[in-house]
């Protein structure tokens with residue numbers, strides 16, 4: 001089969017097409033013919049990980065070293081990127097009962113990656129399920145990462161209808177999902193993003209939008225019950241004055257300082273910091289499918305690129321021009 005591989009860390013030009021062995025499913029596994037995979041933050045980071053310093057990494061330094069070892073210190077260990085996919089079941093192992101050849105599926109591989117290929121293998125009880133009937137393969141392929149991350153992080157806070165939520169980084173993979181999920185729960189949502197994407201974030205349901213270049217939201221005369229900062233570009237100290245007395249600051253990307261603040265605010269004071277990691281639960285993928293099919297969650301594709309143009313897809317994703325998600329189509 002064909003796959004987009006990279007054998008050295010680097011820019012988009014590190015990606016190239018190659019012939020690799022097609023995986024074979026074991027008894028409880030599915031062989032999936034991949035139609036579409038996304039280009040998300042994780043793919044861009046992993047492609048260039050060897051050139052990213054601990055300081056540039058958006059998470060605590062100990063995690064940086066663990067991730068560098070897991071991904072490969074000087075060369076990538078997993079040569080095929082791609083954490084989310086949609087496709088069709090091509091074959092099933094002898095003990096598979098939930099799926100049959102021909103089923104349209106979508107799923108999430110997380111840091112295991114491997115979706116930039118014509119085929120991949122998934123455990124029947126892993127992060128794979130039937131594709132939402134109302135989405136194209138491209139739309140389904142870009143849904144899991146942002147939605148599952150936002151869903152699991154929002155579970156860490158007791159968000160009530162009518163509360164005010166601010167999402168800093170509302171136009172990206174996680175932020176666009178957080179806006180939609182917070183609206184679902186009846187919150188009043190303010191989305192912060194770049195000027196070209198203000199209308200996009202409004203269309204996702206945000207009640208108010210702020211251009212981060214023109215305005216510093218921490219200087220507003222408004223307060224929020226929950227501030228979600230996707231890239232961690234603000235800080236708890238700066239956000240305190242615009243948090244309600246019992247407000248929560250939830251940085252999706254965080255350094256050790258925020259972890260220390262989480263421990264301190266757990267013991268003292270009413271305003272809280274919550275740092276958390278996303279979970280990968282098959283039940284959440286089922287929940288996401290149900291939400292999509294009921295119209296409660298939108299999955300938006302900006303552009304699709306053919307497999308041969310994977311480098312162009314990555315270049316576009318890094319250009320700062322994307323509005324929605326980028327897809328690589330395999331077939």
Ligand SMILES: NC(=O)c1ccc[n+]([C@@H]2O[C@H](COP(=O)([O-])OP(=O)(O)OC[C@H]3O[C@@H](n4cnc5c(N)ncnc54)[C@H](OP(=O)(O)O)[C@@H]3O)[C@@H](O)[C@H]2O)c1
Pocket residue numbers: 040041042058059149168169170171172173174175192193194195197212230231233252253276277278320
């Ligand atoms: N906690 C966890 O378990 C977990 C899981 C996965 C990922 N993460 C973290 O999440 C981050 C990636 O999130 P993502 O995939 O949503 O990224 P993304 O798709 O690249 O989106 C980034 C967002 O940040 C906005 N942004 C850029 N510069 C900004 C600024 N100066 N101020 C405010 N917003 C700004 C962008 O707005 P415009 O594009 O409109 O300019 C966009 O909305 C990474 O740091 C990763 O480490 C955490």
